[in-house]
Amino acid sequence: MAAAAIRIAGLVKTFGNHRAVDGLDLEVPEGSIFGFLGRNGAGKTTTIKILMNMLKPTAGAVEVLGQDPHIHEKELKERVGYISDNPVLYDWMKVEEVAWFAGQLYPRWDQQKVAALIEHFGLDPKQKIKHLSRGMNAQLNLALVLGHDPELLILDEPASGLDVIVRRDVLESIIQVISAEGRTVFFSSHLVHEVERVADQVAIIDQGKLLVCGELDAVRQQVKRVLVRTEDAVDFAGVTGLRGVQGEGRQRLLTIFDYGDEAKAQIEQAGGQVVEVIDLSLEESFVEHVTPQGGLPS
Amino acid sequence: MRAWRALLWKEGREELPKVLVGLGLCAVVVALRQNAEFNAEFARNFNEWITIFVVVCGIVLGMDSIAKESSKGTLAFLLGKPLSAAEVLLPKYVIGAAALLVVAAGAWATVYVDLEGLGSDGYRYGYGSSGAWSPHLKRLVEEVGYVNMLLVSLTSGLAIYSLIFASSMVADHPLKGAALGVVLLIVLGIGIEASNVFKHFPALKPSFYFNIGSGKGKIVRMVGDPWLYFFRLGATAAAMAVGVAVSIALLRRFRGAGLGWKPIVSGWLALIAFITVMDLTPESRPPKPGPLSVLTPEEGAYLDLAVVGERGYVATEGGLAVVDLRDPTKPELLATVEVPLWSMRRIAVVDSLAYLLGQRKGLPADSLGIAVFSIGDPAHPVFKGHRIIGDDIEASWDWGRCGEGLILNGRWGGKLGIVSFALDAEGLPARADDLVVEELPADYKNDPMSGWWNHKLSIHIHNERIWVGYKEGFLAVDARNLEALQETVRVEMSDYNKDYDAHKSRLITREGNTLYVQRYWPGDLVAFYINDPNTQREIGYWSFSARTTIKVIDGWVYSTGSNGLSVYRQTPYHTYEYVGYWPDELHSWSSFSRGWRRLHLVRGHFYTLIGRSLMVFPLEQAQGGRL
Numbered sequence: 001m002a003a004a005a006i007r008i009a010g011l012v013k014t015f016g017n018h019r020a021v022d023g024l025d026l027e028v029p030e031g032s033i034f035g036f037l038g039r040n041g042a043g044k045t046t047t048i049k050i051l052m053n054m055l056k057p058t059a060g061a062v063e064v065l066g067q068d069p070h071i072h073e074k075e076l077k078e079r080v081g082y083i084s085d086n087p088v089l090y091d092w093m094k095v096e097e098v099a100w101f102a103g104q105l106y107p108r109w110d111q112q113k114v115a116a117l118i119e120h121f122g123l124d125p126k127q128k129i130k131h132l133s134r135g136m137n138a139q140l141n142l143a144l145v146l147g148h149d150p151e152l153l154i155l156d157e158p159a160s161g162l163d164v165i166v167r168r169d170v171l172e173s174i175i176q177v178i179s180a181e182g183r184t185v186f187f188s189s190h191l192v193h194e195v196e197r198v199a200d201q202v203a204i205i206d207q208g209k210l211l212v213c214g215e216l217d218a219v220r221q222q223v224k225r226v227l228v229r230t231e232d233a234v235d236f237a238g239v240t241g242l243r244g245v246q247g248e249g250r251q252r253l254l255t256i257f258d259y260g261d262e263a264k265a266q267i268e269q270a271g272g273q274v275v276e277v278i279d280l281s282l283e284e285s286f287v288e289h290v291t292p293q294g295g296l297p298s
Numbered sequence: 299m300r301a302w303r304a305l306l307w308k309e310g311r312e313e314l315p316k317v318l319v320g321l322g323l324c325a326v327v328v329a330l331r332q333n334a335e336f337n338a339e340f341a342r343n344f345n346e347w348i349t350i351f352v353v354v355c356g357i358v359l360g361m362d363s364i365a366k367e368s369s370k371g372t373l374a375f376l377l378g379k380p381l382s383a384a385e386v387l388l389p390k391y392v393i394g395a396a397a398l399l400v401v402a403a404g405a406w407a408t409v410y411v412d413l414e415g416l417g418s419d420g421y422r423y424g425y426g427s428s429g430a431w432s433p434h435l436k437r438l439v440e441e442v443g444y445v446n447m448l449l450v451s452l453t454s455g456l457a458i459y460s461l462i463f464a465s466s467m468v469a470d471h472p473l474k475g476a477a478l479g480v481v482l483l484i485v486l487g488i489g490i491e492a493s494n495v496f497k498h499f500p501a502l503k504p505s506f507y508f509n510i511g512s513g514k515g516k517i518v519r520m521v522g523d524p525w526l527y528f529f530r531l532g533a534t535a536a537a538m539a540v541g542v543a544v545s546i547a548l549l550r551r552f553r554g555a556g557l558g559w560k561p562i563v564s565g566w567l568a569l570i571a572f573i574t575v576m577d578l579t580p581e582s583r584p585p586k587p588g589p590l591s592v593l594t595p596e597e598g599a600y601l602d603l604a605v606v607g608e609r610g611y612v613a614t615e616g617g618l619a620v621v622d623l624r625d626p627t628k629p630e631l632l633a634t635v636e637v638p639l640w641s642m643r644r645i646a647v648v649d650s651l652a653y654l655l656g657q658r659k660g661l662p663a664d665s666l667g668i669a670v671f672s673i674g675d676p677a678h679p680v681f682k683g684h685r686i687i688g689d690d691i692e693a694s695w696d697w698g699r700c701g702e703g704l705i706l707n708g709r710w711g712g713k714l715g716i717v718s719f720a721l722d723a724e725g726l727p728a729r730a731d732d733l734v735v736e737e738l739p740a741d742y743k744n745d746p747m748s749g750w751w752n753h754k755l756s757i758h759i760h761n762e763r764i765w766v767g768y769k770e771g772f773l774a775v776d777a778r779n780l781e782a783l784q785e786t787v788r789v790e791m792s793d794y795n796k797d798y799d800a801h802k803s804r805l806i807t808r809e810g811n812t813l814y815v816q817r818y819w820p821g822d823l824v825a826f827y828i829n830d831p832n833t834q835r836e837i838g839y840w841s842f843s844a845r846t847t848i849k850v851i852d853g854w855v856y857s858t859g860s861n862g863l864s865v866y867r868q869t870p871y872h873t874y875e876y877v878g879y880w881p882d883e884l885h886s887w888s889s890f891s892r893g894w895r896r897l898h899l900v901r902g903h904f905y906t907l908i909g910r911s912l913m914v915f916p917l918e919q920a921q922g923g924r925l
Binding site: 049052053054055056073074075076077078082083084086087088089090091092100101102104105106107 | 300301303304305307308311312370371372374375377378379380381382551553
């Protein structure tokens with residue numbers, strides 16, 4: 001098993017009576033592109049801020065690159081690249097000025113690499129940041145976050161707020177520029193399809209709790225829709241992992257977590273006959289995980 | 299080091315517009331001073347305005363520290379970098395403090411250019427006119443020096459800047475940071491006031507004034523006293539260190555936490571409610587007992603009082619009244635004598651004769667004169683005659699017995715001086731000699747304040763020696779021979795009276811071998827040892843803005859005006875502590891400073907004239923602050 005770039009154990013963060021993160025356990029393998037999924041307010045940004053020592057946890061422990069970010073904050077930030085959920089740069093600076101400024105804050109900095117990335121993204125070094133579009137701003141942030149050659153990138157909603165085209169460009173950039181170098185990328189998003197295009201590992205959290213975590217395909221495969229033929233009114237309530245039942249009469253569509261032989265036998269025992277097992281997309285799987293009644297009416 | 303350089307560059311670039319605006323405002327003030335209305339306020343208190351300006355700049359610079367990064371969203375950029383909280387904050391703090399220094403220096407440089415370079419002076423009887431500077435503030439700057447004036451403004455600004463800077467750590471908008479900081483500042487002020495901390499450390503109080511310029515003397519004293527001077531510097535440095543330390547701790551702990559408006563507005567409302575309640579709540583002190591007794595004339599007013607033995611002799615508007623003071627709880631009017639065509643002002647008693655200085659009406663014009671009454675039988679005083687002295691003496695303000703004769707201070711022929719009167723066999727006064735104390739400026743009559751407090755002398759007569767307070771200081775006059783008054787000592791006080799024409803009468807009083815003389819610059823009561831009539835030695839001074847008659851007894855100062863009596867107690871720290879006053883409704887300097895009333899302490903009781911009445915206060919009552 002690969003070593004963990006991030007290890008979170010029993011993490012709790014409360015704001016007053018609100019538990020933003022509620023007993024989260026998570027491991028992000030080194031070298032993975034890890035999609036951290038959840039609805040707005042699920043606790044993603046809070047978790048990331050704790051990883052970056054921008055918030056203190058109420059309980060639990062976190063380790064980033066094998067170190068406690070609270071104790072080794074400075075050393076860690078020299079090894080970690082971070083883009084916040086609202087990555088604003090000093091709008092009075094020029095592109096080249098912010099590149100110089102950011103470079104001065106790190107002991108190691110590859111200005112040529114940053115300049116090359118700026119050129120790659122087609123940004124004018126003389127342009128003031130306040131005149132950049134949101135997409136250009138996101139690309140500039142990507143260029144800046146790589147200047148110190150981080151081992152781990154933590155990106156909080158990197159494509160949030162961008163239009164479809166720009167979002168695609170930014171994600172392509174992540175794939176091309178960042179993941180190509182084999183470093184760990186931990187990025188949060190509520191846009192599931194963008195994660196699906198990029199990530200090889202995902203975790204889904206809701207209300208601060210981890211719902212599922214694993215390789216992308218495994219998570220996607222965890223939920224199945226099963227088309228069942230039945231003669232009479234049959235009760236499938238005893239089927240293990242049943243999430244919901246759609247339809248009436250002779251055909252029913254069952255949504256089942258961890259569908260397998262046991263569930264199939266239970267369906268047949270209840271008087272049904274499995275006609276087809278349907279795979280879900282990550283987005284459909286995500287919806288089934290995070291909505292109380294699943295994505296289908298019962 | 300690279301990070302520091304970059305952060306200083308960034309902070310400098312961000313603060314530069316504010317500094318330019320601040321300096322621009324300084325330049326605008328020079329132009330605005332040409333407007334008489336603006337200048338009337340600014341020139342009168344420009345050191346205070348500059349301090350307020352620097353403090354406001356401190357608030358503006360401080361409130362942006364972290365809250366601005368937070369509100370703009372750039373804080374996450376900084377916090378994502380390998381920087382400690384100190385590295386994030388210290389460059390901000392240093393640049394903000396430097397910006398404050400530049401703006402404060404700019405303000406004083408503006409004053410320097412205006413005052414020295416442009417040579418604007420213009421002062422002459424009222425400095426409200428455009429371009430004119432207040433004379434005493436001009437003197438303040440010259441005496442204290444620009445660096446020290448800058449220091450006073452800057453220390454106030456830096457202390458507040460540090461507080462607001464720290465408040466900004468927990469706010470997500472600069473205005474919230476400022477609002478929170480100002481609440482804390484007020485709470486801190488109330489706390490310091492409520493804890494009465496300076497009661498235990500009164501020596502430190504002068505260093506703590508937020509706007510030390512509000513008392514011109516305070517800054518002079520502070521700059522002249524190394525202990526106070528370094529204490530203020532040290533206190534400011536401590537405030538700065540605490541501000542930075544608290545800021546670093548807050549940033550470490552909260553990382554730019556967004557304090558909502560709700561707690562800030564609640565804090566403000568609670569504060570306003572607290573102050574309102576405190577303001578509306580009546581003081582729990584028991585009602586003031588007031589004077590022991592009061593004697594009020596049926597008509598007119600009592601104007602001056604002499605106490606001899608158990609009798610009080612009172613100058614009334616139209617003559618003389620004799621009062622029996624044997625029972626201080628119940629002074630009784632024994633007799634009154636009215637003299638037609640006379641309006642009395644001052645009284646002096648020599649043996650069995652009372653001499654009233656006043657105006658004799660008609661002749662054909664009103665003229666200064668002395669009316670003489672026989673008081674051998676106090677119950678039946680008799681008008682004996684009068685002497686007109688107004689043919690050459692234009693005005694007089696004080697009048698008293700000196701040996702076997704009389705002395706008045708007065709003005710005649712553009713001169714201020716004292717005049718002695720010897721008594722003939724009948725007891726009638728005849729002018730014996732005069733001594734010119736000072737020559738008045740040629741155009742003194744154009745002074746709008748002339749006759750109010752300007753161009754007067756004050757005198758204190760004791761044992762055939764006369765102490766005269768005048769424009770430039772005081773002098774002693776040997777009056778053993780009334781026909782040959784002899785000046786023995788003249789001491790210059792070196793205050794602004796000396797340099798400017800709008801001088802005021804200078805209070806002078808004595809207790810034993812100590813002479814107390816008012817020094818206007820700074821506002822002091824200066825004590826001189828006067829055992830040797832030919833030399834005077836300064837033995838101390840106390841901060842005291844004496845504006846009315848004073849009497850110093852055992853370290854207590856009793857000050858009277860035509861409508862009130864106030865009491866102060868000397869502290870070991872060169873200040874006078876306020877003890878009490880009477881009556882309540884007249885406790886304001888504006889009303890208090892009006893008029894001049896004699897104060898007598900006889901057998902443990904004060905006898906004085908307040909309003910139109912004679913009033914008696916027990917000494918213990920005055921010293922207990924329960925007038």
